[in-house]
Amino acid sequence: MDVVLRVLTLNCWALPQPWPIGSKHRSYRLAKLAEALAAGTYDIVALQELWDESDFVKIKDAVRSTLPFSHYYHSGLTGSGVCILSRFPIVSTLMHRYSLNGYAHHIHRGDWFGGKVVGMAEVEIGDLNINVYSTHLHAEYDKENDLYLPHRLCQAFELSQFVKHTAKGAHLSLVTGDFNMEPSDLGYRVILCNAKVKDAWTMRSLSADEDTGATCERPDNIYTPKSLLKLCPDGKRLDYIMYRKGHADIELVKCENRLNRISENEDDVNYSDHIAVYAEFQIKTMGRRSSMNSSATKEECEPAAPLLGKSIQILENGERRAKWDRRFYVAVIVVLATIFIASVNVEIHFPAWAIPALITRVVLTLIIGFCVWYGFFGLTMEEKALKAAKLSMIQLLNDTT
Amino acid sequence: MRLSVLTLNCWGIPYPYFGSKDRALRFDKIAGKVAESNYDFVSFQEVWDEADFERLKGQLGDVLPYAHYFHSGVIGSGVCVFSRHKIVGTLLHRFSLNGYAHHIHRGDWFGGKVVGLAKVRLEMDDGRPLLVHFYATHIHAEYDRDNDLYLPHRTLQAFELADFVRHTSEGADLSLVVGDLNLEPGDLGQELVLVNAGLNDAWTNRPGAKDSANDEGMTSDKPNNCYTPERQKLRCPKGKRIDYIMYNHNPAVKLTVDSCEVTMEKIASDSPINFSDHAAVTATFKLHSVGDARSNGHGGGNAEERRSMLRPLLERSIEIFNDGLQVVKTTQRHYILAIAFLLLILFITIDVELMIPRLAILAMMGRFATTVVLAYCTWHGIIGLRIERKALMSAKNAMVIYLSDSNN
Numbered sequence: 001m002d003v004v005l006r007v008l009t010l011n012c013w014a015l016p017q018p019w020p021i022g023s024k025h026r027s028y029r030l031a032k033l034a035e036a037l038a039a040g041t042y043d044i045v046a047l048q049e050l051w052d053e054s055d056f057v058k059i060k061d062a063v064r065s066t067l068p069f070s071h072y073y074h075s076g077l078t079g080s081g082v083c084i085l086s087r088f089p090i091v092s093t094l095m096h097r098y099s100l101n102g103y104a105h106h107i108h109r110g111d112w113f114g115g116k117v118v119g120m121a122e123v124e125i126g127d128l129n130i131n132v133y134s135t136h137l138h139a140e141y142d143k144e145n146d147l148y149l150p151h152r153l154c155q156a157f158e159l160s161q162f163v164k165h166t167a168k169g170a171h172l173s174l175v176t177g178d179f180n181m182e183p184s185d186l187g188y189r190v191i192l193c194n195a196k197v198k199d200a201w202t203m204r205s206l207s208a209d210e211d212t213g214a215t216c217e218r219p220d221n222i223y224t225p226k227s228l229l230k231l232c233p234d235g236k237r238l239d240y241i242m243y244r245k246g247h248a249d250i251e252l253v254k255c256e257n258r259l260n261r262i263s264e265n266e267d268d269v270n271y272s273d274h275i276a277v278y279a280e281f282q283i284k285t286m287g288r289r290s291s292m293n294s295s296a297t298k299e300e301c302e303p304a305a306p307l308l309g310k311s312i313q314i315l316e317n318g319e320r321r322a323k324w325d326r327r328f329y330v331a332v333i334v335v336l337a338t339i340f341i342a343s344v345n346v347e348i349h350f351p352a353w354a355i356p357a358l359i360t361r362v363v364l365t366l367i368i369g370f371c372v373w374y375g376f377f378g379l380t381m382e383e384k385a386l387k388a389a390k391l392s393m394i395q396l397l398n399d400t401t
Numbered sequence: 402m403r404l405s406v407l408t409l410n411c412w413g414i415p416y417p418y419f420g421s422k423d424r425a426l427r428f429d430k431i432a433g434k435v436a437e438s439n440y441d442f443v444s445f446q447e448v449w450d451e452a453d454f455e456r457l458k459g460q461l462g463d464v465l466p467y468a469h470y471f472h473s474g475v476i477g478s479g480v481c482v483f484s485r486h487k488i489v490g491t492l493l494h495r496f497s498l499n500g501y502a503h504h505i506h507r508g509d510w511f512g513g514k515v516v517g518l519a520k521v522r523l524e525m526d527d528g529r530p531l532l533v534h535f536y537a538t539h540i541h542a543e544y545d546r547d548n549d550l551y552l553p554h555r556t557l558q559a560f561e562l563a564d565f566v567r568h569t570s571e572g573a574d575l576s577l578v579v580g581d582l583n584l585e586p587g588d589l590g591q592e593l594v595l596v597n598a599g600l601n602d603a604w605t606n607r608p609g610a611k612d613s614a615n616d617e618g619m620t621s622d623k624p625n626n627c628y629t630p631e632r633q634k635l636r637c638p639k640g641k642r643i644d645y646i647m648y649n650h651n652p653a654v655k656l657t658v659d660s661c662e663v664t665m666e667k668i669a670s671d672s673p674i675n676f677s678d679h680a681a682v683t684a685t686f687k688l689h690s691v692g693d694a695r696s697n698g699h700g701g702g703n704a705e706e707r708r709s710m711l712r713p714l715l716e717r718s719i720e721i722f723n724d725g726l727q728v729v730k731t732t733q734r735h736y737i738l739a740i741a742f743l744l745l746i747l748f749i750t751i752d753v754e755l756m757i758p759r760l761a762i763l764a765m766m767g768r769f770a771t772t773v774v775l776a777y778c779t780w781h782g783i784i785g786l787r788i789e790r791k792a793l794m795s796a797k798n799a800m801v802i803y804l805s806d807s808n809n
Contacts, residue, residue, distance in 0.1 A: 344762060380475050
């Protein structure tokens with residue numbers, strides 16, 4: 001039996017909040033996306049940044065005739081934003097919440113509240129089991145000084161571990177989504193190496209009119225901020241379809257970018273601030289017993305040890321930084337508590353200052369409360385999560401076979 | 402070949418006064434006893450202090466040279482594993498819900514409870530490789546059976562445990578799932594674990610199990626345990642069986658349970674002190690390989706049976722989650738009221754120290770406390786409860802998918 005599988009992934013950029021937080025033209029873009037998905041011939045669609053469940057339900061209803069099965073991965077406060085739609089039955093799902101996902105107090109980022117995950121759906125096509133993974137990792141924001149690097153690396157590692165451990169029973173595993181990492185990044189290489197997956201874009205057969213493959217911050221995308229274009233004129237390749245063969249013969253037929261501009265109309269916008277990645281696979285199960293391990297890929301992937309070594313260093317830097325931060329927070333607590341106590345009788349001496357004094361004390365209380373919570377609990381949880389990932393990597397280094 | 406497994410909840414709370422009694426002595430005795438025994442895999446739970454873990458590692462290093470601690474949460478997870486054979490990889494799953502931060506009299510929330518996996522590679526007598534998945538866990542405690550506030554969280558943890566084992570054990574020849582489930586045989590969560598993950602309970606599968614119906618294999622709150630509180634002895638006079646060794650295996654491996662016992666109670670025959678407030682469970686398995694056939698997954702032929710057994714369990718669990726979601730809704734309303742009330746208090750007392758100068762310090766402290774409580778209520782009421790709601794919905798939706806699949 002030969003099966004053709006057509007897969008699409010897109011970061012929809014659908015923040016539902018009002019301006020300035022919300023995404024521009026959200027309702028219009030999502031409606032057009034639903035049209036494109038319903039009209040297209042896709043078997044599996046993975047979407048990210050679909051933060052509002054009602055947006056998910058609208059798309060689900062619009063594509064019901066071609067993609068009748070779906071699952072939304074609920075997590076965190078606003079998320080996870082990750083969902084999977086499928087032409088074929090989803091027989092089970094599993095979700096892994098990343099242990100680290102930025103900081104609650106970095107409200108200008110908001111990643112923390114999104115509860116980022118990797119969601120897995122087991123899809124059954126006749127006798128074939130396909131594992132579809134969809135994820136959205138923490139954003140980079142500043143390549144030169146990536147505050148979130150230990151968290152992002154940890155997420156990449158946890159993603160690769162999750163795939164590695166849950167992919168064994170599948171004929172084909174597809175790992176899709178917005179990794180917020182470029183092929184040169186350590187996290188990308190850890191994913192490829194540890195999960196033993198291949199990047200469909202790099203494995204595609206080349207054709208004459210090639211796209212750069214950039215999926216975000218593209219010059220031809222009206223939502224790309226001018227400042228980012230200066231830093232990175234071609235855009236970045238951050239969205240991927242990766243795949244791993246199980247016990248079946250898999251051929252990558254094609255991989256290309258899709259869903260850029262909604263129409264040829266000059267005034268029309270793009271579907272999102274990202275574009276979609278599309279890949280087509282041919283799966284042959286003609287009674288041939290292929291090997292269960294993808295041992296053929298072992299020679300083609302990077303040796304794990306140096307990647308893990310570098311990652312362990314980055315995680316240790318994260319641990320060191322957390323320990324240093326704790327000292328800082330304790331100092332802040334002491335200073336603020338002193339100010340608080342020193343101000344005890346200020347309104348008795350200066351009655352006009354009563355209300356400002358009260359407001360200041362409330363603000364100080366909130367800050368002290370946060371610093372106590374974060375300094376003693378939040379940072380400890382971060383340290384433990386970093387340590388857990390680090391120890392797990394060290395265990396992998398023990399596996400010399 | 403023979404494989405020998407031990408699990409023990411060590412009760413290692415490290416704080417003075419609140420902490421566990423006789424901790425240093427008991428841990429020393431635990432290490433001594435295990436060091437002179439012949440286990441292949443050992444899991445301890447409630448090892449909250451990393452220094453205790455390091456000490457155990459040192460004391461057990463000769464017989465169990467490979468060890469891993471599953472770090473999680475603020476003080477936990479308390480779960481660690483020791484192995485005679487090389488650990489080649491580990492994986493960790495933190496349960497999405499684990500009680501409440503403000504239930505400080507419980508403390509579970511800070512423990513960051515998990516199920517941890519340690520992958521171990523062995524060689525059988527005929528040279529055939531054997532991949533063992535050793536899972537260790539500790540589920541949220543029950544506290545009050547008649548009015549279990551944490552039931553939705555505990556049910557979710559049981560479900561996530563079963564799901565995690567089911568999805569990650571495909572490649573293993575033998576999966577061992579051990580630990581303190583805080584669930585008794587027959588409890589919904591315990592059945593969910595056994596059925597969904599396709600596991601067998603070593604205690605009920607031990608030789609002579611049918612003959613010794615009287616021996617119920619209690620592991621906790623036992624009447625002869627010096628740490629069992631008096632009121633527990635009245636409530637459940639025989640104790641509870643909440644610690645387990647469970648297993649499943651690839652059909653290419655033939656397995657029998659050679660023995661399964663409750664052990665490690667008094668530290669010495671003439672001592673009143675127990676190793677812990679729990680007893681340990683130990684099991685020995687006999688394995689040999691059966692031909693070269695490596696089948697896809699475990700017991701595939703029983704899939705229909707499993708689905709029909711799973712259906713009522715999932716339906717009851719969904720009811721529990723629905724109850725939990727209802728509680729979240731009502732709690733949110735309560736918190737909004739509390740926030741309004743506290744704001745009102747702050748507002749009313751604005752000028753209290755101008756009117757009564759002597760109350761200045763008291764007023765300031767009172768306002769500090771009120772503001773902190775107000776901030777927590779705002780956080781938990783708006784953000785914390787919403788996160789809880791999403792976690793419950795997530796588990797419920799996953800179960801609904803299983804149920805709809807059973808219809809196919």
